[in-house]
Amino acid sequence: MTWYLMLGAFMFTCGAVGVIVRRNPVVVFMCIELMLNAVNLTFLTFAAYSPSLLPLGPELTQSWMSGQMMVIFVMAVAAAEVAVGLGIIMAIYRLRDEVDLDSMSAMRG
């Protein structure tokens, strides 16, 4: 279990470094996807290695199901986020003919 979590931590760190370092907004989006996937892996690890029932209540608290549900919702949110984010990048590119995150500092177009 520990090594699954360590892999998740490593992938999350790679994504965070990419968000800091890279200048291309498309690659920054890919790094955000990498971070989301690292968190998904962590959720599934905790789901697979969780004890059978948490002392919280009825079957809602079957913790291995809760982890999988979180992964499903993270995937849905990631899909929506990528669609909107890439639309924003397209709009900026059409407006300015360049996409460079370091020169993109104005909040007004």
Added chain:
Amino acid sequence: MTSAQITFLILAGIAAISAIGVVALNSPVRSALVLVVNFFVLAFLYFSLGAQLLGITQILVYAGAIMVLFLFVIMLLNLGNTNSAIQKKDGKPLIGIICGIGLFGLIASQIILPMGPRGQTAGAAPGYGSPQAVGYTLFTNYAWAFEITSILLLVGIVGSILLAKRRLKS
């Protein structure tokens, strides 16, 4: 060392190398292709954790739909020969790597210290990741969140169409 551990080591190695590749490679197309490899390997790791439905969903949604969207946008933007494809030589990589080592040390210490290098044994019931189990839970206990997610996706569709639409010259 059991065969499960060897499989995990191979898959985790590929995943880690491809995660580095996403950040380190210069061309966005290469980053996207390495990211596809990473998503596939993650799907196999999900299989090894027993979550079959989510592994298949990972391949379909991430490696299929989302990466096609990424490659499509890279193709539309034609970023290959613009300036932003080339990394400037400045202090950012060094600062990023230092921040990354610090962050990884912070998270890893919080994993290793309470868990120990061995960790626990698997506790979930067999078949917990089957489509039947996941679907039953999704449509009973999580039905409300499921409907909210559908509204979110609808808003995402409308928003991206609105953003990507060419403005009419008035």
